[in-house]
Each structure stands twice: as structure tokens, then as C-alpha cells.
Amino acid sequence: MSKIIRIGTRDSELALWQATTVQQKLEELGYDTTLIPTKSMGDQVLDKPLYELGVTGIFTKTLDVALLKGQIDIAVHSMKDVPTQLPKGIVQVAVLERAITHDILVHKGSDFLESGQPSTIATGSLRRKAQWLNKYPNHQVVDLRGNVNTRLIKLIENDWQGAIFAQAGLERIKLLPKDAIQLDWMIPAPAQGAMLVVAKEEDKFTREALAKLNHSETEIATTIEREFLRTLEGGCTAPIGALAQIKDQAVFFEGVVFSLDGKQKIDIKKQVKLSDAKGMGKACAEEVLQKGGDKLMQEIRNENSALH
The missing domain is CATH 3.40.190.10 (Periplasmic binding protein-like II)
Structure with missing residues (x-):
């Protein structure tokens, strides 16, 4: 294990806690690591609401660039900050066991x-x-x-x-x-409470090392939630909540989209067997769109474009 795995992270206290957690787990497995903290655009531009910046991946883009340039080997993120579409050449390599979602x-x-x-x-x-x-x-x-x-x-x-x-x-x-x-009445952000580690697709050594940290139940639940988000969102920022929970070989899903002022709400609750969970997020999002979500999402897009 001669390679030192360089761990990229934002430099906030919480981000450093997350990166250090990954670092400790890797070192327990016998890997050599080093932390490389950096400031993201989202940490630097604080005088505007996130949705007004109109940038997806505002907390992740700096680390994506460092990864693609070969300055770091992995990046550790709060999964809810990560766009559902990863940049070309970057792949999800581990989702750590989720903390509380509330x-x-x-x-x-x-x-x-x-x-x-x-x-x-x-x-x-x-x-x-x-x-x-x-x-x-x-x-x-x-x-x-x-x-x-x-x-x-x-x-x-x-x-x-x-x-x-x-x-x-x-x-x-x-x-x-x-x-x-x-x-407990507020539906969390898709993948809230979960930590995601990404690496370069071509980096076999690092991908194999990080695969050992993956928590499969958390990966399944967050995949469903992010699929729901991606299907609804179509690249626009909207008030969307989603939570998938696995219990007794079943998946319980709750998803919601609101108007920006909170007056309109379209939600869905579903339960399927764990073995039937593939594509659940997409199917639930399509049902929401049919229930009037498509019209609501268009209104949100129009309001967002007026802001920019």
C-alpha cells in the first residue's frame, strides 16, 4: 500500500470532521492518507442565498476540479450538497452509514x-x-x-x-x-445525514480501498432519494424533500415538493419490498409529476429565472 491517499475536503469544522472520519477508517484498514482542505465557492460567497447563485455543486465544484487535475485522490462531501449528476470522470465510491436525518x-x-x-x-x-x-x-x-x-x-x-x-x-x-x-414533521433533503466519497473513475487502487467503507443500506436509501430529486428537478433548484427507510426487508419512501411560498404541496408515500426497490425514486417522482408536480416545477423554474 505504497500510495498515499490524498483526501480533499472543504475547510469548515463539519467538513473536516467528515474527512477525518474517512481518514481514520482508511488508516484502520492500513492505508496511508493525508488531508488537503480547500475553500469552496459556497463558503466564500455568503451575501446571497444559495438559490440565487444559480450554481449546482457550489460546495463540490472546487474539489471536483482538484480531483480531475490530480491534486487529490478522493473528495468527502455531505451527500445532500452533491449534484445528482457527477462530472464526467468522477464516480461515487463509498456512502458511509447514515446519521440521523432530522x-x-x-x-x-x-x-x-x-x-x-x-x-x-x-x-x-x-x-x-x-x-x-x-x-x-x-x-x-x-x-x-x-x-x-x-x-x-x-x-x-x-x-x-x-x-x-x-x-x-x-x-x-x-x-x-x-x-x-x-x-419530525419536516421531510429532510435527499441524502441528508449521509457522507459521500468520490474518486476518479480510472483510479482503481483508490476505488477498491474506499469500497470497503461503503454501507449498502445507506447507499440504497440515498440512491432512491437522489433518483426522486433528479427526476423532479431537471436541473432547477426547488423545495424537494425525500426520505427512504429500510426496515424488515421493505423500503418506506416519503417524498414531497412544495411551491416556493409553501402554499402548494404535492407528496407521495410508498412501500415496496427491498428486492423491488430498483427504480423506486424515479417511479415516485413520475407519480408526483402526474399529480400536478410538472406544473408546479415549471412555476418554480419561472420564479427562479426571474431571480437570476
């Missing part, structure tokens, strides 16, 4: 949820914004960007009532407040 509300006192008073919640996610407004139509949702640490500081500094985060991210870097509220 979103949570970090707040300064939760009385406002019952009071019905107009309140302000922060998130940079169209999906979280639409679902929040669907449940609390009299609230205002403001944009919140930056890494986890930056977003927590912004919440303290502003007069917002709360902000929405992925529970897995805060747990991983030990920043989960004890009184955070789990939003």
Missing part, C-alpha cells in the same frame, strides 16, 4: 410556536423555508448562510426567534443545544 430548530425560547405571533426564522434552504411557511404561514423566513458555526453566531446576533439546522451536522461537531426541537 432537521432541528435552534431557538431562543419556543413559546412563539404556540402564541401565533408573527415570528422570524432563518434558513438558507428553499426546502426548509417552504415547509416552515406551509406550517406557519404568518411567520417570516430570512436567509441564513455560512458554515454551521457562522450560522449559530448569526442567530445569536440577530433578533430572530430561531434557525433550522440538520441535526446530524450539529451532533457531529458537538454543538447541538439541549433544548433544540426536532422537526
Whole structure:
């Protein structure tokens, strides 16, 4: 094992935690590794909402380029940040066992949820914004960007009532407040809580090394969710949630698409045997499109193009 596997990662605390986790697992298997942190465009441009930047893969593109140039051997990502279509020459080599998938509300006192008073919640996610407004139509949702640490500081500094985060991210870097509220009614982003490792298609050594870290149940579930996303999205940014769970040799799937203002909602729930799960994400997305999702997605595209 003479080759040193160079691990590319974003330089945020959470991204470094993820990359270090992969590094430790590889080293336990006897591989030599080194970490190569870098800043992504998504970490640098913080004064605009993600959807206004109009770039897919804003957190992954820098690492894709480094991979294709041969500056790193693998890149470790939060899977929900990765476009469903990987660049030519780059392949998925491992999906690690998934953490908890829920979103949570970090707040300064939760009385406002019952009071019905107009309140302000922060998130940079169209999906979280639409679902929040669907449940609390009299609230205002403001944009919140930056890494986890930056977003927590912004919440303290502003007069917002709360902000929405992925529970897995805060747990991983030990920043989960004890009184955070789990939003079990909110459908997570496709592949939320999962870590993805990619490598160059031609790099047989690295691909074989990373295959040993793959968690097959997580891979199946995230494949279904990302297939649902890809079939619906057609390259546009939209409030889409998806969750596939495997239990007792069956797959339970829940998927949803909202209008940007949260007023319209088209959802689907399905259960199939694990042996019949191939193509499940695509089939569920096609059903959503037939139920009016195609019209809704077109409206979202029109609103997005007006923003750009």
C-alpha cells in the first residue's frame, strides 16, 4: 500500500470532521492518507442565498476540479450538497452509514410556536423555508448562510426567534443545544445525514480501498432519494424533500415538493419490498409529476429565472 491517499475536503469544522472520519477508517484498514482542505465557492460567497447563485455543486465544484487535475485522490462531501449528476470522470465510491436525518430548530425560547405571533426564522434552504411557511404561514423566513458555526453566531446576533439546522451536522461537531426541537414533521433533503466519497473513475487502487467503507443500506436509501430529486428537478433548484427507510426487508419512501411560498404541496408515500426497490425514486417522482408536480416545477423554474 505504497500510495498515499490524498483526501480533499472543504475547510469548515463539519467538513473536516467528515474527512477525518474517512481518514481514520482508511488508516484502520492500513492505508496511508493525508488531508488537503480547500475553500469552496459556497463558503466564500455568503451575501446571497444559495438559490440565487444559480450554481449546482457550489460546495463540490472546487474539489471536483482538484480531483480531475490530480491534486487529490478522493473528495468527502455531505451527500445532500452533491449534484445528482457527477462530472464526467468522477464516480461515487463509498456512502458511509447514515446519521440521523432530522432537521432541528435552534431557538431562543419556543413559546412563539404556540402564541401565533408573527415570528422570524432563518434558513438558507428553499426546502426548509417552504415547509416552515406551509406550517406557519404568518411567520417570516430570512436567509441564513455560512458554515454551521457562522450560522449559530448569526442567530445569536440577530433578533430572530430561531434557525433550522440538520441535526446530524450539529451532533457531529458537538454543538447541538439541549433544548433544540426536532422537526419530525419536516421531510429532510435527499441524502441528508449521509457522507459521500468520490474518486476518479480510472483510479482503481483508490476505488477498491474506499469500497470497503461503503454501507449498502445507506447507499440504497440515498440512491432512491437522489433518483426522486433528479427526476423532479431537471436541473432547477426547488423545495424537494425525500426520505427512504429500510426496515424488515421493505423500503418506506416519503417524498414531497412544495411551491416556493409553501402554499402548494404535492407528496407521495410508498412501500415496496427491498428486492423491488430498483427504480423506486424515479417511479415516485413520475407519480408526483402526474399529480400536478410538472406544473408546479415549471412555476418554480419561472420564479427562479426571474431571480437570476
